Amino acid sequence: MICLSQFALGRAPPMAKPSVFRAEHPMALDLSPNPISHGAASSSRRRDLVFVVNPRGASGRTGKEWKKLLPYLRSRLSVDCNICESLTSGPSHAIDITREAIKEGADAVIAVGGDGTLHEVVNGFFSAGKLVTNHNRESAHSTALGLIPLGTGSDFARTFGWRNDPYEAVERIAKGVRSWVDVGVINGETGEPHYFINVADLHLSAKAGYYASRYKRFGNLCYVIGALQAFMGHRNQDLRVKVSSCLYIFV
Known part of the structure; x- marks a missing residue:
């Protein structure tokens, strides 16, 4: 999992109505500090993990694959995790879900989908130009970002050298490495910020990505059509x- 390090700030859009979670166990509010390390997470308490799923991603494939993955995920994580x-029900919903989860003290918010879902979850970590924090101001706990790649594109996963394998992603989450x-x-132009952790495109590449988003129903072929x-x-x-x-001048 990943901890976010911000290097630029702006003014974020106002929060929408809070989302409702479906939890197998109540989310623990008494969260102890979880320092960043390269080892496994502490097993002294149950971790609260929020999975933000875009069921319509990849023309509905994300929702179907998530249902198949869920039994394995529960078998690997439910012993030590809530x-x-x-x-998600539409555009920007993942942003609101993420903000609410962080305020409630989630140990990690995991995007389940492609780069689009991940982008929204990342933006949910920020509000009013600042990192969203736990309601418990005395807690040193911080929320990590996670990813289970189940969307059309998974460029961020490839950037980290991860295979596009959701089962491997579950294993990374189980280890709790940050x-x-x-x-x-x-x-x-309006001053509204958009946060990103993977890549920001200009001109031709940005146009190709914009057009590709219109043809997601064709799977990976959408990128060829967009280009x-x-x-x-x-x-x-x-x-x-x-x-x-x-x-620098580019001509």
């Missing part, structure tokens, strides 16, 4: 990028 399942990852933020559509009528544009005090 398993809370929350299904590591750091940086978080970037883009502020649009072809982006190339049609494409015109190069000069870019001026300033990083710290250095100015």
Whole structure:
């Protein structure tokens, strides 16, 4: 699992109505500190894990694969963990679920789906330009981010060298190993921030991704269709990028 390290901040959109979790056991509110380490998590208490599932992801395949995975997940995690399942009902719902889970003291929020679901969960870690925190202000506990890749694309998993295997993902969660990852933020013209942990695209690549999102029903073929559509009528544009005090010009 992953701990987020923020390197840019902005103003986040207001919270929507809190979500409701389906939990096999009540979420524990008395959470002890869980320091970041490269070893297994402490077994002195049960961990509260919230799984944010996009059942409509990958044209419905995510929901079907999640149902198949759930018995194995319970067999591996239910002894030491409280398993809370929350299904998203539409765009941005995962953001609200994540914020509520963190405030209630979840040990980890695990995105179940593709890069789109992961993106929303990451944005749920922030509100009003700050990291969302546990309601218990005296707790040193922090919430980690997890991923079970069950979506159309799993580029983030490949970046970490993980196979696109949900069963391996469950094993990583069972071990409770944490590591750091940086978080970037883009502020649009309205000043509304969008956080990301994988990649931020500009121009042609961004257009290809935008068009691909329209054809998710075709599975991985959507990326080919999106790229072809982006190339049609494409015109190069000069870019001026300033990083710290250095100015880069791309033509």
